[in-house]
Amino acid sequence: LCAENGVAQRVLSKVLAEIRPTPRDEQALKGFSERIIELLGKAFPKSEVDQISVEGSLAKRTWLRGREEVDVFAQFLPSVPKERMAKLTVGVASEVISSLGGVVKLRYAEHPYVEGIINGVRVNIVPCYRVEPGGWLTAVDRTPYHTRYVRSELSEEAADQVRLLKAFLHASGLYGAEIRVGGFSGYVSELLIILHDSFLKLIHEAANWRPPVVIDASKSVLDEKQREKFPSAPMILVDPVDVDRNAAAAVSLQKLSEFIILSKLFEARPSEAFFRAPPDAKMPQEPGMRSIVGILFGLRKARPPDVLWGEILSTGSGYETALRRHGFGVWRWEAWSDESKVMLLYELESLSLPQFYLHQGPEVHRPQALSFIHKHVGSRDTAAGPYVRGERLYAVKKRHVRTAADALSQATARGEVAVAADLKDELATAEILQDLETILQRVGEDREMHRFIVNFIGGLPPYITHLSE
Ligand SMILES: Nc1ncnc2c1ncn2[C@@H]1O[C@H](COP(=O)(O)OP(=O)(O)OP(=O)(O)O)[C@@H](O)[C@H]1O
Numbered sequence: 001l002c003a004e005n006g007v008a009q010r011v012l013s014k015v016l017a018e019i020r021p022t023p024r025d026e027q028a029l030k031g032f033s034e035r036i037i038e039l040l041g042k043a044f045p046k047s048e049v050d051q052i053s054v055e056g057s058l059a060k061r062t063w064l065r066g067r068e069e070v071d072v073f074a075q076f077l078p079s080v081p082k083e084r085m086a087k088l089t090v091g092v093a094s095e096v097i098s099s100l101g102g103v104v105k106l107r108y109a110e111h112p113y114v115e116g117i118i119n120g121v122r123v124n125i126v127p128c129y130r131v132e133p134g135g136w137l138t139a140v141d142r143t144p145y146h147t148r149y150v151r152s153e154l155s156e157e158a159a160d161q162v163r164l165l166k167a168f169l170h171a172s173g174l175y176g177a178e179i180r181v182g183g184f185s186g187y188v189s190e191l192l193i194i195l196h197d198s199f200l201k202l203i204h205e206a207a208n209w210r211p212p213v214v215i216d217a218s219k220s221v222l223d224e225k226q227r228e229k230f231p232s233a234p235m236i237l238v239d240p241v242d243v244d245r246n247a248a249a250a251v252s253l254q255k256l257s258e259f260i261i262l263s264k265l266f267e268a269r270p271s272e273a274f275f276r277a278p279p280d281a282k283m284p285q286e287p288g289m290r291s292i293v294g295i296l297f298g299l300r301k302a303r304p305p306d307v308l309w310g311e312i313l314s315t316g317s318g319y320e321t322a323l324r325r326h327g328f329g330v331w332r333w334e335a336w337s338d339e340s341k342v343m344l345l346y347e348l349e350s351l352s353l354p355q356f357y358l359h360q361g362p363e364v365h366r367p368q369a370l371s372f373i374h375k376h377v378g379s380r381d382t383a384a385g386p387y388v389r390g391e392r393l394y395a396v397k398k399r400h401v402r403t404a405a406d407a408l409s410q411a412t413a414r415g416e417v418a419v420a421a422d423l424k425d426e427l428a429t430a431e432i433l434q435d436l437e438t439i440l441q442r443v444g445e446d447r448e449m450h451r452f453i454v455n456f457i458g459g460l461p462p463y464i465t466h467l468s469e
């Protein structure tokens with residue numbers, strides 16, 4: 001175990017040297033954030049904004065080199081109405097970002113904020129209310145308390161352990177609480193290190209996790225009642241700043257499971273590859289034999305990423321349901337978007353189904369037995385029956401939809417897919433791509449889309465890719 005730990009430690013020191021910001025970078029970033037605070041302080045009326053503070057990973061010393069980001073919070077007095085808060089922030093923040101030569105983006109879904117890129121560094125200017133714990137008025141009012149908690153509990157060395165964890169999660173697509181990812185936020189990463197002391201100790205624990213994973217970061221007793229507050233969460237991490245909140249609410253069962261297997265893989269064979277972007281997947285031999293269908297549609301209007309991805313994921317599972325209802329075996333599906341178009345891919349057991357299928361009816365003693373007979377006897381699509389076998393009724397029926405492509409077009413045309421209403425118009429002109437050959441032809445020169453398809457065909461998650469080399 002000691003020897004293995006030695007290997008792991010060597011790997012981690014090497015990675016840390018790459019991801020830890022240099023003192024000079026740190027100085028520059030801090031100076032930059034002070035400049036922004038100074039400008040915002042002059043522009044916001046003091047009667048409404050109580051304090052302007054640096055929050056997020058910069059304040060907590062947990063950002064990664066190359067992923068520098070300045071999160072600045074304008075803490076409003078609770079007497080300021082929400083509309084006024086939003087309007088003032090958008091106005092002031094846009095002006096400050098522009099005056100520093102930055103490009104302003106407004107892409108928020110629920111809580112207003114302004115994002116700008118200044119000299120390649122992302123700056124988020126976020127309004128919140130300055131309130132006492134428990135008196136939360138918006139979703140981000142806890143943030144200054146999160147920052148304070150992490151700063152008081154996380155030593156300098158432990159902050160580096162958070163950096164390792166964040167890089168590890170990033171490399172495998174598990175970092176981020178946004179809907180597209182459904183993974184681990186920066187704050188969850190910090191809490192996990194605070195609770196387990198180091199990256200290696202956390203990995204050792206996580207390798208033995210079994211969902212639902214319940215961790216009480218508040219160190220109060222997590223009784224049954226508290227557990228019941230978050231009934232369906234695969235991971236419960238009680239927020240020490242607010243025991244009524246699950247800090248890990250965004251973590252999906254999928255991403256939690258990936259983290260568990262990833263921890264097992266790393267423990268078994270520690271390597272720097274777990275912290276790096278995986279090599280591009282290669283097109284396998286004879287992919288044409290596989291049963292893969294796709295849907296491709298353009299987006300005519302822009303939406304915030306969380307809104308868009310909520311719609312994409314519900315549309316994707318709507319098509320899955322439609323395919324299953326028609327009798328197709330759906331093995332897996334994935335979605336891709338560059339925010340101007342969306343592609344959904346499904347791997348099925350087969351692209352087409354036999355002409356006839358066996359329709360199972362009720363047992364003869366059931367009250368519905370007679371209506372089953374009346375419904376199917378003499379019907380145009382009944383090929384045989386209805387008849388009795390054992391104690392049950394059956395009929396052999398003719399299929400109307402035999403190919404996956406037809407099932408997808410029909411689901412689209414009839415609005416059978418439980419899509420977010422907002423995507424309906426764009427889906428009406430969706431292209432149904434009937435097989436892999438059509439998919440590959442259609443993609444043509446789009447490199448990002450091509451990479452998505454090749455990765456989908458391979459079906460290997462990033463953290464397994466380097467093991468297959
Ligand atoms: N959707 C949200 N709801 C509530 N709070 C949020 C939300 N998004 C961000 N925050 C708060 O803003 C802070 C900064 O968020 P951010 O996502 O930038 O994480 P971070 O800790 O700065 O990590 P990094 O920027 O390195 O990914 C977080 O600590 C969190 O408290």
Ligand SMILES: [Mg+2]
Nearest residue numbers: 056057069071
């Ligand atoms: Mg941040």
